[in-house]
Amino acid sequence: MYEQFKARAEGVSAEVHRFDTRAATLEFIITFLKGEGLHDVPQSHALWADCPFLGGSVRQSLSEVAGLKFDVSQKLAAQAKFGISQMQWALADTGTLVQDSSAIDQRLVSSLPAIHIALVPTSGILADMPTLLTRIHPGASAYIAMITGPSRTADIERVLTIGVHGPERLIIVFCDELGGGN
Amino acid sequence: MSNEFKESIHRAVNNANLTGALGKFSEAYKVNRAKAYEGIDFEELRGRIAELKSYAASHLDQLSEQFARNAEARGAKVFRTSDPARVREYILKVARDNGVRSIVKSKSMATEEIHLNPYLEKAGISVGETDLGEWIIQLAGQTPSHMVMPAIHMTKEEVSDLFSKEIDERLTSDIPRLVKVARERLRPMFLQADMGISGGNIAVAETGSIVLMTNEGNARLVTSLPKIHVALVGIEKLVASYADIAPILKALPRSATAQLLTSYVSIITGPTPNPDGSLKDLHIILMDNRRSEMAADPKFKQALQCIRCASCLNVCPIFRLVGGHVFGKVYTGGIGTILTAWFDELKKSEDIQGLCIQCGACKYVCPGKIDIPELIMEIRRRLVKDQGLPLMQKAIYSVVNNRHLFHGMLRAASLAGKPFTSGRFVRHLPLFLADLTDGRSLPAIAGEPFRDRFKNIKQPKFKEKAAFYAGCLIDFAYPEMGESLVKVLNKAGIEVVFPQDQTCCGAPARYSGAYEVAAGNAIDNIKALLDEDVQYVVSACPTCTVALDHEFISTFESLGQSEWIPKARELAAKTVDFSTLVKSLVDQRRLSLKDGQKLGKITYHDSCHLKRTLKVSEQPRELLNRAGYELTEMFECDMCCGMGGSYSIKLPEISGPILKRKLHNIRETGAPLVAMDCPGCVMQIRGGLDQDGSAIRVQHTVELLAERLED
Ligand code: SF4
Numbered sequence: 001m002y003e004q005f006k007a008r009a010e011g012v013s014a015e016v017h018r019f020d021t022r023a024a025t026l027e028f029i030i031t032f033l034k035g036e037g038l039h040d041v042p043q044s045h046a047l048w049a050d051c052p053f054l055g056g057s058v059r060q061s062l063s064e065v066a067g068l069k070f071d072v073s074q075k076l077a078a079q080a081k082f083g084i085s086q087m088q089w090a091l092a093d094t095g096t097l098v099q100d101s102s103a104i105d106q107r108l109v110s111s112l113p114a115i116h117i118a119l120v121p122t123s124g125i126l127a128d129m130p131t132l133l134t135r136i137h138p139g140a141s142a143y144i145a146m147i148t149g150p151s152r153t154a155d156i157e158r159v160l161t162i163g164v165h166g167p168e169r170l171i172i173v174f175c176d177e178l179g180g181g182n
Numbered sequence: 183m184s185n186e187f188k189e190s191i192h193r194a195v196n197n198a199n200l201t202g203a204l205g206k207f208s209e210a211y212k213v214n215r216a217k218a219y220e221g222i223d224f225e226e227l228r229g230r231i232a233e234l235k236s237y238a239a240s241h242l243d244q245l246s247e248q249f250a251r252n253a254e255a256r257g258a259k260v261f262r263t264s265d266p267a268r269v270r271e272y273i274l275k276v277a278r279d280n281g282v283r284s285i286v287k288s289k290s291m292a293t294e295e296i297h298l299n300p301y302l303e304k305a306g307i308s309v310g311e312t313d314l315g316e317w318i319i320q321l322a323g324q325t326p327s328h329m330v331m332p333a334i335h336m337t338k339e340e341v342s343d344l345f346s347k348e349i350d351e352r353l354t355s356d357i358p359r360l361v362k363v364a365r366e367r368l369r370p371m372f373l374q375a376d377m378g379i380s381g382g383n384i385a386v387a388e389t390g391s392i393v394l395m396t397n398e399g400n401a402r403l404v405t406s407l408p409k410i411h412v413a414l415v416g417i418e419k420l421v422a423s424y425a426d427i428a429p430i431l432k433a434l435p436r437s438a439t440a441q442l443l444t445s446y447v448s449i450i451t452g453p454t455p456n457p458d459g460s461l462k463d464l465h466i467i468l469m470d471n472r473r474s475e476m477a478a479d480p481k482f483k484q485a486l487q488c489i490r491c492a493s494c495l496n497v498c499p500i501f502r503l504v505g506g507h508v509f510g511k512v513y514t515g516g517i518g519t520i521l522t523a524w525f526d527e528l529k530k531s532e533d534i535q536g537l538c539i540q541c542g543a544c545k546y547v548c549p550g551k552i553d554i555p556e557l558i559m560e561i562r563r564r565l566v567k568d569q570g571l572p573l574m575q576k577a578i579y580s581v582v583n584n585r586h587l588f589h590g591m592l593r594a595a596s597l598a599g600k601p602f603t604s605g606r607f608v609r610h611l612p613l614f615l616a617d618l619t620d621g622r623s624l625p626a627i628a629g630e631p632f633r634d635r636f637k638n639i640k641q642p643k644f645k646e647k648a649a650f651y652a653g654c655l656i657d658f659a660y661p662e663m664g665e666s667l668v669k670v671l672n673k674a675g676i677e678v679v680f681p682q683d684q685t686c687c688g689a690p691a692r693y694s695g696a697y698e699v700a701a702g703n704a705i706d707n708i709k710a711l712l713d714e715d716v717q718y719v720v721s722a723c724p725t726c727t728v729a730l731d732h733e734f735i736s737t738f739e740s741l742g743q744s745e746w747i748p749k750a751r752e753l754a755a756k757t758v759d760f761s762t763l764v765k766s767l768v769d770q771r772r773l774s775l776k777d778g779q780k781l782g783k784i785t786y787h788d789s790c791h792l793k794r795t796l797k798v799s800e801q802p803r804e805l806l807n808r809a810g811y812e813l814t815e816m817f818e819c820d821m822c823c824g825m826g827g828s829y830s831i832k833l834p835e836i837s838g839p840i841l842k843r844k845l846h847n848i849r850e851t852g853a854p855l856v857a858m859d860c861p862g863c864v865m866q867i868r869g870g871l872d873q874d875g876s877a878i879r880v881q882h883t884v885e886l887l888a889e890r891l892e893d
């Protein structure tokens with residue numbers, strides 16, 4: 001299902017990566033951020049919303065990466081270049097990511113910055129929407145968010161253009177070791 | 183038709199930007215949509231959607247109640263009203279109570295329906311549309327021309343002019359740059375707004391959730407950043423259960439923009455925290471505005487199955503020519519005509535209902551399985567019932583309803599030699615209502631109609647018999663098609679009878695909303711055709727076949743004349759179109775076409791009624807193939823030719839360009855011969871090619887097959 005997901009997500013201009021360990025995933029993210037100009041100034045910093053991936057001592061270990069912040073606020077999110085969050089599921093047949101976004105932080109980091117990095121446990125890949133609807137229910141989740149590729153529009157002469165109000169890049173990073181999700 | 187309306191059509195068809203853009207879009211749409219639905223059983227999918235939406239439409243009250251209860255239990259405030267004025271007042275009150283000065287909106291047709299923006303702006307509140315298309319038309323002071331792509335009628339140059347003015351900087355028409363400008367300009371508005379207003383694509387009664395779908399990501403910001411969120415939802419968006427959203431999420435993006443899913447889907451159930459930690463003030467307004475009345479109307483209830491994908495606009499040959507603004511200010515296209523008649527008023531649809539040529543293209547793709555052309559006909563019928571027919575039409579139909587007078591006049595017309603320029607009535611007879619229109623020659627009325635020629639045809643006697651229903655065009659303009667049909671059926675051992683009491687099938691009257699006249703025609707024909715002891719009633723005109731096969735019944739149903747329905751059904755059961763009958767005769771080896779012929783290239787035009795109502799498209803192709811023709815498909819082979827009975831005379835400005843496109847597609851195939859199964863299409867297309875001085879031959883399939891029978 002991973003290959004199907006990857007093909008579908010890339011079909012809508014998302015970038016898809018996969019790593020087996022947490023360490024390799026983390027290394028990719030940090031290298032990516034630095035390569036794309038992470039700095040501790042507005043419009044260049046990254047904001048990482050709380051998530052299982054940051055558990056244990058991971059968050060601690062990142063404290064000296066300059067420009068990487070964890071205290072999410074609207075102001076910081078509006079100034080961030082990168083937003084990082086963990087999504088729970090991925091739908092193979094449409095290339096969609098899904099998250100219980102009831103916590104506002106999750107939405108701020110995935111909607112205001114120009115680049116959204118979405119971490120996903122590889123085991124969270126599901127076949128399709130009907131399967132998903134048996135896993136996540138509004139009874140427990142007040143804001144269910146689905147994301148399929150970066151923000152787009154075709155409102156001017158029907159020319160597809162990426163990055164209107166939401167992120168202009170969506171970087172999806174699967175981590176096999178992350179498990180969970182289901 | 184009002185002058186103002188005619189002028190708006192004139193402006194639209196002469197706006198090259200508009201027709202060019204829409205034309206290109208509709209061509210691309212068709213291809214992309216097919217791709218998006220690859221591997222999906224569309225009929226099964228839309229069957230499920232129709233079923234769940236129809237269930238909801240039958241239980242609007244119960245589901246609204248349940249929705250309100252569940253949403254309130256989760257902390258939302260739900261306001262239910264049928265009155266648009268009370269919706270506006272409610273929103274203004276919430277705004278005033280909370281000192282709201284600025285509002286950001288994501289796209290909502292329901293707010294357009296109640297003209298919310300001007301109302302709030304008048305009260306001193308600034309309202310910003312954030313969907314790019316909506317923002318563009320807001321800046322331009324216009325209304326949306328398309329439900330999904332509101333600014334589809336504008337060029338990038340026009341947009342760059344608007345944006346340049348807005349940011350006081352000269353911009354080029356570079357689209358990515360223009361989109362960036364929108365992002366930068368609207369971002370502070372999002373961050374500062376006191377209230378967000380959204381619509382809702384789906385409302386789930388079981389959970390009290392609203393589902394929002396966008397591509398730009400604006401709905402996520404509108405529903406997340408401001409402390410107050412107001413969602414305005416028409417009650418037709420209700421579905422019973424959470425699982426019901428899956429088929430809609432599957433069909434809506436595919437049908438709307440040929441995407442597998444929109445970039446963002448949000449399912450919101452009760453308030454969530456705001457960025458400052460407070461809890462959202464969430465208001466959900468369930469608006470009726472005549473939807474319950476619609477649900478109680480046995481004909482129009484199905485219109486509530488609409489999921490607002492706008493694919494009916496995208497495939498409509500009329501929409502792609504005139505665009506949305508000719509239809510009005512809110513809902514446009516075929517479904518827009520229906521919604522305007524209800525949400526606004528029946529009278530408002532008087533002019534726009536006439537735009538529909540009844541080609542059925544929309545019905546074919548509608549994921550809500552709505553019979554849009556049928557509902558537009560029903561609007562026509564009700565308008566005629568309310569206001570009566572124009573005097574001239576009344577006079578015409580009194581003639582059509584009198585078979586002897588009608589046929590007598592047609593005969594007189596043929597004697598008059600130049601039929602279409604003489605005689606006041608003759609010129610205005612329904613099918614030939616003809617002022618010679620631009621771009622098309624009309625056929626002369628035959629010297630001897632088929633009904634007379636038939637008497638001289640010598641047929642062998644067979645036990646198996648078919649009654650031939652000729653229809654006015656074959657009877658009076660193309661009798662040779664009838665003769666060909668007799669020849670073909672005789673060859674298969676079927677004797678043809680021609681009930682002399684048959685008359686006009688009533689389609690012209692029906693398509694003008696004169697159902698009483700159509701019912702009179704139906705009764706005459708039922709009597710004439712059921713009087714014969716025959717196995718089949720065969721017709722070589724799809725419009726007539728559809729009348730015999732479906733419309734007699736539905737006309738009686740509409741008028742409540744149920745005593746005729748059993749007879750109409752009996753006739754329908756015997757009715758068959760020419761190609762379907764002949765194909766089955768060939769399959770049964772009762773009829774053979776000459777073998778091993780190499781007749782060269784041919785292209786085939788699908789007539790609207792044959793392809794989409796009778797679902798016949800392969801039969802004539804296979805027959806022509808078997809006869810030895812080499813079929814080369816034209817582009818958009820099943821797109822309407824623009825004839826539509828009297829449509830081509832009422833709206834020549836629209837019919838003309840549609841025909842032109844068809845002729846172009848025929849020419850592009852390089853085939854010297856084009857076949858079709860409808861005498862109306864023959865009249866339109868032959869007339870068009872003739873005017874162009876083209877050498878391409880136009881024939882009815884029946885004629886081509888009659889030439890190829892084995893001796
Ligand atoms: S009527 Fe059908 S095709 Fe048209 S918008 Fe509604 S659902 Fe879509």
Ligand code: SF4
Pocket residue numbers: 494497498499500501515516517537538539540541542543544545554555
């Ligand atoms: S039937 Fe044809 S002309 Fe009428 S609304 Fe549908 S697509 Fe348009």
